[in-house]
Amino acid sequence: MAKENLFLCMGSACHQMGVYDVLPMLQTLIQDHGLEDEIELKGSFCLETCSQGIVMKFQDKRFFNISPQNVEATFTDKILPAIQAALAPAQ
Numbered sequence: 001m002a003k004e005n006l007f008l009c010m011g012s013a014c015h016q017m018g019v020y021d022v023l024p025m026l027q028t029l030i031q032d033h034g035l036e037d038e039i040e041l042k043g044s045f046c047l048e049t050c051s052q053g054i055v056m057k058f059q060d061k062r063f064f065n066i067s068p069q070n071v072e073a074t075f076t077d078k079i080l081p082a083i084q085a086a087l088a089p090a091q
């Protein structure tokens with residue numbers, strides 16, 4: 001099965017807000033949840049919502065205002081359910 005891409009905006013606004021602190025935390029979270037064979041974390045160009053904090057994108061969903069302080073909670077509460085729904089076998 002092809003891996004699903006999880007995008008993290010690496011544009012200049014998100015860069016300034018600390019995307020390079022968030023990136024290793026996301027890599028750890030993906031590993032902690034055993035998703036490294038399913039999910040490919042990729043950097044993305046500016047996702048054009050620069051005023052809404054660091055942005056992530058998974059399929060058609062976007063997650064805003066990511067920060068080093070909230071990335072773990074956002075991943076667990078919002079991003080992980082979206083990933084699990086996408087990976088669940090079609091009924």
Ligand code: FES
Pocket residue numbers: 009010011012013014015045046047048049050051054055
């Ligand atoms: S730089 Fe991230 S949304 Fe524009």
